Amino acid sequence: MFKILKKEYLTSGIFLMDVEAPKVAKAAEPGQFLIVRVDEKGERIPLTICDYDKVAGTVTIVVQVVGLSTQLMDQLKVGDYFKSVAGPLGMPSELKEMSVEELHSKKIVFIAGGVGTAPVYAQVKWLHEQGIKADVIIGAKNASQLILVEAMRKVSGNIYIATDDGSAGFKGLVTNCLEDLVTNQHKQYDLAITIGPMIMMKFLSELTRKLNLKTIASLNTLMVDGTGMCGACRVTVGGVTRFACVEGPEFDAHQVNFDEAMRRQTMYRTEERSQNALTPDHICRLDKIVERRNK
Amino acid sequence: MKKTPRTPVRELAPSYRITNFEEVSLGYNGEEAMLEASRCLECKKPMCVDGCPVSISIPNFIHHIKAGDFKSAAEVIAQASALPAVCGRVCPQETQCEGRCILGVKQEPVSIGKLERFIGDWSRENDITPETTITPNGLKVAVIGSGPAGLACAGDLARMGYEVTIFEALHKPGGVLEYGIPSFRLPKETVVRHEIGNIVKMGVKIENNVVIGRTLTIDQLFNEEAFNAVFIGSGAGLPKFMGIPGENLNGVQSSNEFLTRTNLMEAHHDDTDTPLKLGKVVAVIGGGNVAMDAARTARRLGAEVHIVYRRSKAELPARAEEVHHAVEEGIIFDILTNPIEIIGHESGWVKSLKCVKMELGEPDASGRRAPQVIAGSEFTLDVETVIMALGTSPNPLITSTTKGLELNRRRCILIEEETGRTSRDGVYAGGDAVTGAATVILAMGAGRKAAKAIDQFLKNQAIE
Incomplete structure (x- = not known):
């Protein structure tokens, strides 16, 4: 079980994997996530679902190498196995609750940042299957960091690219891009859905509040079990503590306390950094990776 | 009547045990067990059995220990419990079997829990699996959750001939036995996994990583x-917080999170990947078994630990033995103290805990004297980590995805007390999913009751 059937690098630091997990694939819906464990010593890593094939029994995940666990995942090759894959977790996208008529009546725009483009793909593809074409803004630092643009093009309406350095598409942030679309190009949207780095979602949500555009954000919080047990994922939404793993991961972006969410996300950041940086600790961690893989 | 004092149990010294996660209580050896067993009067109407949620035939197994026939003692226990080494360690015996022991009137009751544990350990060490003959009846039962309720239910149903599959959300079976109770109180590799193994030997299948709902x-x-x-034995649910300012600061976590990181994920070991951050001074809020477990775990990780509890020591809901061990290990008890705010550094990490002192007033609905704030008693305690051990509220995963499953006023699953029957035909429930946070043995008792009722239900269905 949980065999890796495909691995493809989307950029130098981001890879895509198709993983055999028939039960998860069968139940998966857009907006949900899963939890993987690399091996017996591995931590439980929450990852958003990018795609699923209910017939083949596979789920597609997209991973950015940021710390030890994702480095360990990067060591896995086609034919290797994950120790465990649990899911799908979290509530399906709010879109799933709407009728097809309601969906057709809405003009929807997705704003994806970095690796957050992957879960956006799942939702845009699902809408496409319902006969709805949503617009998508994909943001990245530069052209080489963009992912899934061609795949997205096949299932979306208009695609807008925003890069910090202007090496592809609009020069600027996704927020600038959306503001330009709405104020200068007079695009009208009824619903925005954003998935990406917390800081991006925060500023995007500030913009859409001004634009009076209802916005849903999918929050990538810390998690341990992912089933409601630990509470590590708690976020303040509309002044109330909510658990992203069972009540989310999507919330009304205008109600989310992003400053707190960002602060909570950094709780274990030093660990991630030291795992990634060239420090003596890094060498020790590398040994750990080599030793684990040789087993 | 000759008064033989209770046979003391050997324990690791506090100074040694706070440096590691080895089991604190060493248990009885054969000789000690026989000596303690000899204290049992073997009452004709044994009150202890009434006090046992799974009705183990207590005087009967003790009778065999007296004679040194440990194998027969194991067989007696096995008829009622598949987890003797677990229950001997974690049951609140003082309010159950031992609390009813007639010897307790004038002296100390028979140490029933320690005797049960001895038999469980002896069976394992001597590779004795109580014999069970199983005739498959071709019917399938799904058990949700591999904690105490699910294991007890699955064990009984398997014995009756049902084909049982347990679905477990986490990657290891055992539920709270694995993620919640620390190994210094309940060793994982030896005790928990062995007793779960015995249930698997009876033909029960366990499927991990399946989240029902x-x-x-x-x-x-x-x-x-x-x-x-x-059978739904999915356990407690979402951790409760106090609702005071500062609870989402970095460094505030639920006891579930802290214990899951250390027990299930072994985050304190260098060779595992799950991170753990614990300050030098830790406040654990709450006075139950979970609070004691969190406090004693933090102590073993090198912290100065305060238990902050709003009532007095007498009201601590934890087992007496846990409180005793915590005191021995240097846990500081800030009793009659209630936190009102968690104060953070500019960085967003916990700096201190603002508290008020309490005094006990008139008894409240629970019969315990209600704590009241002493005016002007505010003070701050400098701490780096705050662990909330306040119990849980129901997890919506199953109830929100199952039509026709009625809930009680606390939003737990509504059942018929005697059978565990829910409002959905063929669906039974027990353990913390029904009661909210309680004990291992109560969950096992509920699992056993439900197993009996499920058997009855399916037999009736076959007749129809």
């Missing part, structure tokens, strides 16, 4: 997986 729904278990009945 998400991966599969209860309707799918019936309609697509062809189960004839379902």
Whole structure:
């Protein structure tokens, strides 16, 4: 079980994997996530679902190498196995609750940042299957960091690219891009859905509040079990503590306390950094990776 | 009547045990067990059995220990419990079997828990698996959750001939036995996994990483997986917080999170990947068993630990032995103290805990004297980590995805007390999913009751 059937690098630091997990694939819906464990010593890593094939029994995940666990995942090759894959977790996208008529009546725009483009793909593809074409803004630092643009093009309406350095598409942030679309190009949207780095979602949500555009954000919080047990994922939404793993991961972006969410996300950041940086600790961690893989 | 004092149990010295996670209580050896067993009067009407949620035939197994026939003692226990080494360690005996022991009137009651544990350990060490002959009846039962309720239910049903599959959300079986109770109180490799192994030997299948309510729904278990009945033993749920300012600061965590990181994920070991951050001074809020477990774990990780509890020591809901061990290990008890705010540094990490002192007033609805704030008693305690051990509220995963499953006023699953029957035909429930946070043995008792009721239900169905 949980065999890796495909691995493809989307950029130098981001890879895509198709993983055999028939039960998860069968139940998966857009907006949900899963939890993987690399091996017996591995931590439980929450990852958003990018795609699923209910017939083949596979789920597609997209991973950015940021710390030890994702480095360990990067060591896995086609034919290797994950120790465990649990899911799908979290509530399906709010879109799933709407009728097809309601969906057709809405003009929807997705704003994806970095690796957050992957879960956006799942939702845009699902809408496409319902006969709805949503617009998508994909943001990245530069052209080489963009992912899934061609795949997205096949299932979306208009695609807008925003890069910090202007090496592809609009020069600027996704927020600038959306503001330009709405104020200068007079695009009208009824619903925005954003998935990406917390800081991006925060500023995007500030913009859409001004634009009076209802916005849903999918929050990538810390998690341990992912089933409601630990509470590590708690976020303040509309002044109330909510658990992203069972009540989310999507919330009304205008109600989310992003400053707190960002602060909570950094709780274990030093660990991630030291795992990634060239420090003596890094060498020790590398040994750990080599030793684990040789087993 | 000759008064033989209770046989003391050997324990690791506090100064040594706070440096590691080895089991604190060493238990009885054969000689000590026989000596303690000899204290039992073997009452004609044994009150202890009434006090046992799974009705172990206590005087009967003790009778065999007296004679040194440990194998027969094991067989007696096995008729009622598949987890003797677990229950001997974690049951609140002082309010159950031992609390009813007639010897307790004038002296100390028989150490029933320690005797049960001895038999459980002896069976394992001597590789004795109580014999069970099972005749498969071709019917399938799904059990949700591999904690105490699920294991007890599955064990009984398997013995009756049912084909039982346990679905477990986490990657290891055992539920709270694995993620919650620390190994210094309940060793994982030896005790927990061995006793779960015994249940697996009876033919019970355990499927890990299946989250019922998400991966599969209860309707799918019936309609697509062809189960004839379902038992929900999914456990407690979402951790409670106090609702005071500062609870989402960095460094505030639930006891569930802290214990899951250390027990299930072994985050304190260098060779595992799960991170753990614990300050030098830790406040654990709450006075139950989970609070004691969190406090004693933090102590072993090198912290100065305060238990902050709003009532007095007499009201601590934890087992007496846990409180005693915590005191021995240098846990500081800030009793009659209630936190009102958590104060943070500019960085967003915890700096201190603002508290008020309390005094006990008139008894409240629970019969315990209600704590009241002493005016002007505010003070701050400098701490780096705050662990909330306040119990849990129901997890919506199953109840929100199962039509027709009625809830009680606390939003737990509503059942018929004697059978565990829910409002859905063929669906039974027990343990913390029904009661909210309680004990291992109560969950096991509920699992056993439900097993009996499921058997009855399926037999009646066969007749119809």
